[in-house]
Amino acid sequence: MPAWMLGRERPPGPFRPGFWRSPLRTPWLTSVLGLVLLAGIPVVAVTGLLSYAAYEPRLPGNDLTPDRGLLGFYLFGWPTRPVWLYRVTQGTHVILGLTLVPVLLAKLWSVIPKLFAWPPVRSPAHALERVSVLLLVGGAVFEFLTGILNIQRLYVFPFSFYPAHLYGAWIFLAALVAHVALKWPRVVAALRTRGPRQEPRTPPRDPHPGPPHPGAAGNPGAAGDPGAAGDPGAAGNRGVAGDPARPAMSRRGLLAFTGGASLAVFGLSVGQTLDGPLRGTALLIPHSRSHGPEAGGFQVNTTAASAGIDPSLTGPSWRLALAGTHEVRLSREELLALAQRTYRLPIACVEGWSTEQEWTGVRLADLARLCGAPDAAGVYVASLQEGGAFSHASLSATQAADPRSLLALRVNGADLSPDHGFPARIIVPGAPGVHNTKWVRRLEFRRFT
Template sequence: MREGTFSSVLHEPRTAVVIGRWLGAALLVCFGTGLVSHLLQQPPHWLAGALPSRPADGYRITQGLHVISGTAAIPLLGAKLWTVYPQLFAWPPARSVLHLLERLGIAVLVASMLLELFTGLLNTLQWYPWPFPFRQTHFWLGWLATGGLLLHVAAKAPLIAAHWRRVRPGLAQRRAFLTAVTASVGAVTLTTAGQTVPWLRRTDLFAPRRPDLGPQGLPVNRTAVQAGTAVTPAGWRLRLDGPRPALLSLADLQRLPQFTVELPISCVEGWSASAHWSGVRVRDLLDLAGAPADAGVRVTSLEADGPYRVTEMPSGYAGDPLTLLALRVNGEVLAPDHGYPARIIAPNRPGVLQTKWVDRMEVL
């Protein structure tokens, strides 16, 4: 290695510790909110009945924080790697068995963080140029990266403690560098967070989605054409399966008591948008089918396939008065892309579970 290759005074522990604090905070927020998203989408059996339907915009907040913190972590990780990269190329690569294990741990940590943030960013674009399933891979990479981070902090605890507040030579350059990093993180956040945060919508320049663009003023992830539901079957009826089975036409549903609620659609890609939904309370439909008070419901879509064609709604959601089989949005009949003739809308629920083009509801 050429002498003077890594000559900047910023390749030192104090700068690495300061950047590491910010990066660690962003990654832990990202990991925690990611766990919330995973549990809401695929809860273990013992937890499914305890999932809360309130606050109504809870998933909007947690998933928004997940994508915002993950996006902010990208420039922070770049700054952190730039600060410490002389150590990554130190020679000899291992001075002892313990040193070798530490270097291998760092390699796993860096690789898992890069892959986690890279795949997460592409998920916000709904672009999946890899052969493995995104959600499961992203979930386990999160555990791997977070575990590696905690082990790295434990291994470097004495060095971190020594430089947590200690000021080293090169203060002016460090301040300039940290200011530039702060500005980069702020710019990335301000120009992308508007897809979730309403009061930042005007600065939403680079986010993949504008929450106010799309059919009936709402974005769409999966269109009716993609789902094969652009044409509703002639004589469509909602099939209610329970102690008292029923077949309900659209006119039958419209004759039932109608309610209007304001709820957001919040998607795993990070965008969310509020709308006024009108339709029949799911609890009223379950009562019509003779379901007990603590019943959940299995919802089946008209679409022929897809990972969320069939979803299950625990009793806490099914019994919430805000949970509707929606027939209208913002005063208009649902567009095909938004689930005509009927769709589910429920509080504190991921968008992928707000089933569109509902065909069947089965009492559990």
């Protein structure tokens, strides 16, 4: 049996200190990258939780995470004013999340030797720290990876994105809080060793990279690492290589490379949240850059063909069913004969893209009066789309009563295209794009209990 299996020495490969030889890893570098993430990740987390609230999961048919339990303690009625609210919160969530990816990768690179520390557990306190690191790293990779795949609508994982992303976020945030509490003294000590100007200019092979971590060999008052005694790689406990290789760049170059990569990602994605010339710069735009005339000049998430919409159902025989105290059925021509309202409103999708267009149609409040439900507390919207996750949605009383909430029949002065929801679609100010239901067939005005 190999000696390492008997606990007499370290396992081979990445568990050996000499495996990790880059001299660029230091506690100072790790702390700086961690502070950047600590500033950005809470913003990403809060805007993500706001996105969940915007779905109004307490209303029938809206909840994609029915087992959320106490995780929905903060839910509130999503407002319709300002109309750009969801556009800003979800755009920030996606764009900032993408921008932080290079920083996250650099941070993981800077600490990867610690993930292979030996022995794996030295004390109860060290065990707690290791568990927090495992949950933190696993949670970060899971949240960022599934988020990026969702942006591209690549659902290659064998589970539903929405509940998994929500539950994973809470686990990740709990691990982050625990990790910060455990590591904060080390972060402060590392940042005090040299200033932000001095450290990046320090030669990578500097033998004094910063204070040792608790538990490192030779650290006064520390427990010591029994596996590191007499090991030339024991400096790995300080977050640096014990036998450093020749550096390929300086620490200042590494920071510049990471910052430049983040700026590049930001520049190649932020245009998707804006209208005008900058939209053409969004080379990382989600899953489609087709904004041709057939799409009305702006992005389409789900086409009529991919949603399985039978063209015969949207032709002259189509009727909109209104259900209140009594039922009314209206053709598209009859809807066009009603009072038409025009508003310039944004559509903002969970994938991060958004656009503002001019919509014309009938107020939902006017349709509620037609079917005898002027004081309805909400509206249930059903689509011609069958079997889709968002083939129906419930709108709150606030959303249904807002004077700018429309059953849209036209956009930018022209009839809706099939891909934009012809013959009629919902447009509600401030609502997530998936609740602006396309190919509407029925509106039920009712009180939700």
